[in-house]
Amino acid sequence: MLPTPNGLSRTGWRALVPQQVTQGENGRHEEHWATRWAWFGTCAVRGFPAVTGRSETPSRAERWLAQVARAGRTVLQHSGEIAILLRDIVAALVGLRVSPRSILRQMYVMGVQSIPIVVLTAVLAGIVTSQQGGYQFTGAIPLYVLGSIVTESVVLEMGPVLTAIVLVGRVGARITAELGTMKVSEQIDAFYSVGRDPVSILAAPRVVAGIIVVPVLVAIANLVGILAGMVSAQLTVGLGPNSFLYGARLYWQSWDLFYSLTKALVFGFTIPVVAIHMGLRTEGGAEGVGKTTTQAVMFMTLAVLIMDALFPPLLLD
Amino acid sequence: MQTRPVIRYRGVHKAFDLPVLEGIDLDIHSGEMFGLFGASGAGKSVLLKTTIGLIVPDRGDVEVDGKSVFFGDGRDLRRIRDKVGYVFQHAALFDSLNVFENVETGLPVRRLRAMDGMRIARLVWQALERVLLDPREVMTKLPAELSGGMKKRVGIARAIVGGPDILLWDEPTTGLDPVNTAGVQRQIRRLSRELDVTSVIVTHDIEGGLEMCNRVAMLEGGRLRFLGSPAAFRASSDPIVRAFVDRAAAEAAVDLVATT
Ligand SMILES: Nc1ncnc2c1ncn2[C@@H]1O[C@H](COP(=O)(O)OP(=O)(O)OP(=O)(O)O)[C@@H](O)[C@H]1O
């Protein structure tokens, strides 16, 4: 029998994947799926010889199996924990257990304080696209097309993706390090011990703030990027603002903005969720915080890039 | 004094990479002061944490006041957490909250809603005074501005402010100077006597523990190696228990461990 924990989801999930071969009531190994699963888990952690009692080195098949078991267990753990985290966040929001004040505070920290770096990135992105485009087609194509190239690249790609990458570093890493430190210093346990729910207090406000704030930041980045591209086009290839905007309007669809902001919304949701998840599973002191923060940055960056690649096939059809 | 059990550990098993708890069965009775000893890493903190569901055992269950911690519903667990105060080994104060707000979180949410600011302030004030802190001085400080011993005492204030029925102390006196150690020990005794609080105290201060508690246990190798009265603990002939009681035996045990 496995315990069915109540409100203890994070540790509870791990309890479903025991690392010990459990002994049955009568002393024999219980023939339960969890027992076998646990056996593979133990093999993965400690190697076959430790479990089987054999002293010779494991065969290649055994090592391979252990690798698969370990990888499978990790994937299961992460996905299960994220699913439970999301469930708890939704429950906290539906139950109105999230304080609007902490959402506002997170919106300030994640949004307002990120404006300078987002604007700077957008300016540079606009300039680079404009220069790149201007360099590539002086000649046959009318120059005003540059207006459309810059606008579309900024709105569809540069704006959302570069903003997201910047926010991974500025917002995501901060969340993981913050929650990770709270986890290893037992502050998360302390929340539970005084009957408070860290998911409503810490996790939900950050996710809600991310969903609200990132689209706004991306909208700002789009605007600033286009303006910077326009100025740059004037300075480098002498394309005036009027022709630039004429070109931009020629190919513009209102769908483009929707596409851009949908991306922003997805990134604004993913970054805090991954960051919180990694923070809450931190273990092992300051070193552990460093480790999960680095891992979180890697996961968030990959997630942003992969989702960006998945967007056209999913949405443009 | 020994009446119904308020905490029952039943077959608690927990393994991380290696087994830590291998079947703990233990009843703690109402009004009892229970001392839990054991070497570093023996699993004392893990056992204490299972009491309010901070760590889920692989097998077994804990009951508090007849309610299951791991098989009951969420409401039961919330009630259990409301009536149990937990003193963390490293204080675990909330970094972003000042001392007042930290202690305030010790009040159950539902009671907090029904209270006005004056009443809350008075309770927090009293709790701070009880742990020999000057409220005027520390109230607005952040945890980062406190010494280790002060943090510890704020942690105790947070655990006692809600008037709990049960207090779990994870090394309450480790890292305190002798005066504060005596102060905290007096506090533990007073709470147990006056408020009929049941205490479980994890401590490395064996002498202090034996003096204060009416029953003690020793955790070793995932099981309770000893369970009984302080007098029986002192008189035990078990070499491991002896190592905890007197220094000479500890020296002998070091040699014993080194040779095996
Ligand atoms: N969350 C965890 N993840 C993995 N291992 C853990 C975890 N918590 C505790 N352990 C392991 O369980 C064992 C017992 O730890 P515990 O903190 O209960 O010891 P302790 O008896 O309280 O020791 P001390 O007197 O030093 O506080 C240790 O080996 C520790 O590494």
Ligand SMILES: [Mg+2]
């Ligand atoms: Mg401990």
